[in-house]
Amino acid sequence: MSHAAAKASIGDSEFDRDTTVTPRAGEPGVYDAELSAGWTIITAVNGGYLLALVGRALSAALPHPDPFTVSAHYLTSSVPGPAVIRTEVVRAGRTLSTGQASLFQFDESGAEVERIRVLASYGDLAALPDSVHTVAEPPAMPAYEDCLGAEAGPAPIPGSNAIVDRLRLRLDPATAGWAVGAPSGKGEMRAWFELADGRDADPLSLLLAVDALPPTAFDLGLLGWAPTVELTTHVRHRPAPGPLRVGIVTRNLAGGFLEEDAEVWDSANRLVAQSRQLARAPR
Amino acid sequence: MSHAAAKASIGDSEFDRDTTVTPRAGEPGVYDAELSAGWTIITAVNGGYLLALVGRALSAALPHPDPFTVSAHYLTSSVPGPAVIRTEVVRAGRTLSTGQASLFQFDESGAEVERIRVLASYGDLAALPDSVHTVAEPPAMPAYEDCLGAEAGPAPIPGSNAIVDRLRLRLDPATAGWAVGAPSGKGEMRAWFELADGRDADPLSLLLAVDALPPTAFDLGLLGWAPTVELTTHVRHRPAPGPLRVGIVTRNLAGGFLEEDAEVWDSANRLVAQSRQLARAPR
Known part of the structure; x- marks a missing residue:
């Protein structure tokens, strides 16, 4: 669309x-x-x-x-x-x-x-007080128009992936190097995230957003399936309309497993969801 | 003991x-x-x-x-x-x-x-490969002997707390200010952690270690009960003998809830457990 x-x-x-x-x-x-x-x-x-x-x-x-x-x-x-x-x-x-x-x-x-x-x-x-005391910062990433959509070149995920057509993902170029054989090695993935038909985010679509980017393992140079063992998501605020920013980091790849920590920020600069998953590392 | x-x-x-x-x-x-x-x-x-x-x-x-x-x-x-x-x-x-x-x-x-x-x-x-690829660093905290045990003064947790006698907790002075009315405001808590009878850590005792420090809310100046809603722990490696280091941070206190992210490191400098909980903020 x-x-x-x-x-x-x-x-x-x-x-x-x-x-x-x-x-x-x-x-x-x-x-x-x-x-x-x-x-x-x-x-x-x-x-x-x-x-x-x-x-x-x-x-x-x-x-x-x-x-x-x-x-x-x-x-x-x-x-x-x-x-x-x-x-x-x-x-x-x-x-x-x-x-x-x-x-x-x-x-x-x-x-x-x-x-x-x-x-x-x-x-x-909606019943929560609006107070915020946070030291968290939105992911450091370029503006929407400076990030890479599917039209930029290689499919964000190799293979035939129907989900690509359902999302309007725009990857931070700094975390898209794996698509051209040059992963950063940092274990990071950042993207602007919208549903392709423009539907605004709500708490339920945040559950999709935390697990819809390419795996951070790609940015570590491990191109393969990283199946989720467990995924816990905290929804912290109702998202404002407009594109979301999703930042995911892996700090510890060990023993064949890795964690993925995701944060989702809305257009009003609110941290709307935090998630962590344990996944198997690609072989 | x-x-x-x-x-x-x-x-x-x-x-x-x-x-x-x-x-x-x-x-x-x-x-x-x-x-x-x-x-x-x-x-x-x-x-x-x-x-x-x-x-x-x-x-x-x-x-x-x-x-x-x-x-x-x-x-x-x-x-x-x-x-x-x-x-x-x-x-x-x-x-x-x-x-x-x-x-x-x-x-x-x-x-x-x-x-x-x-x-x-x-x-x-024990069946996992020993490979590690990590950018995580142990909590930055003083040596064991420069941290504060229960004998240093005020009880680590106000009130009558039997658990204090079961643990040998030594708090990083930088995160112990709340005990003398001077919390740092950062939402951090760090401590050396051992069982009081000297029993070494194992995967089961790591499940205790991730939730045994004073709440990070204390370091935000909120002295009260912060009941856990949900707590997820990943055990990543079998801990080596010796005291553990536990570092906990809260980045986002909002709407009356906060997350606590804990890391547990062993004496061999391995990240042995990661946890995150969602808790109600003290009122």
Whole structure:
């Protein structure tokens, strides 16, 4: 979708359609969903997209609307097609509630196979006081127009990646060297992030944003799949309209595993999400 | 226990006795435990001690021995006394297995009340390659003998805190100003960390170490309880014998919540654990 196309709105966009969850009649807390082929990397469904889907189911199941902290353990690779999300209300408190959810797909015999399991605490971002005391700084990166979009040359992720068409990612040139065989070696990845149809960010799309950039391992010269073992995201503020800035760093690659620490900043210069994942290093 | 006392060993120490879990006959995956009054802050049981207890149960329940990534959501406050831990093997893979555990205590009628729920992926730290590629640096802090132990003056945590006697914490003076009414305002906390009976660290005691220092909020001038909502810990390497260094930073206090990012370094200068928690800011 080009920049000139009509801007999609929250509730009526590719992301919203592809994260629709349908309550199953007679089974409270159970939601049917369809994993879209639009959010795949090679053949695997993106982990952030999955998390947003599960996050939407929990938002429906819990008494509070917004994810505050979401911990996901990835069990088996997801593929496009039908899925079911089973939720449980673990605790419903006054300002926070905690839920659990699992997303399943189906094997040849129709038996459920668990893809990810999630524990999450939800609250109401709009009810929080607006006070901020932060020493965090937005990622140091060039202006939007000086970063590299997909049109700049090589696909941001090698191979056939449908997700590239769903996102308007513009990579900081300093962290894009791997695409031309010259990774910086620092383990950093920075990009401007928007949904391709222009839908503004909301707390659910932040769950996608934290896991939608190329892996930091690429910037270490390790071009391969870095499967997520666990990903925890804190949503700290409701994002303002406009492009997000996402900065990710890996400080410690050891024993075949690495962490990815992501920060997401909105157009109002607020730190809106923080995440950390443990991933296997590419072999 | 003084420095001169005999050094306790892994498997025969206060920490090991107080994190004992006893399989319940006829109920696979269910473990009885007793929360010791020795690990309390005021009247609440320390969250890291609880995590170590649950971690020990998962180590017994899962086919792999060591916590690699442990995500805990804290539901209600724990008190000293009996508890039961119910575990589930979610997935048993070749190099990693994933489990879930809940720790319950009992209300007046004997009904189970859930305290914390945990999702964790376990592996075998000894089986990992020894390769390290890190830009992380140990916390910048003075030598052990130049840091402040409990004998230096005010109790590290105001009030009656049994846990102080179980730990040999030596605070970096730069992050101890709050104890004399002069917090630095930076949101940092650094300390040398050992168990008081000299037992060396292991992966389970790292789950305690990440949540055993005074809250970083104290260093921001907020002296009060900062209850943990969620705490995720990555254990990255088996710790070498000797005192650990723990550095914790808070970068973003906003909307009444804050994150605490902890790193634990061993005597061989290895980054052995990383953790992040979301906590409520003291009011």
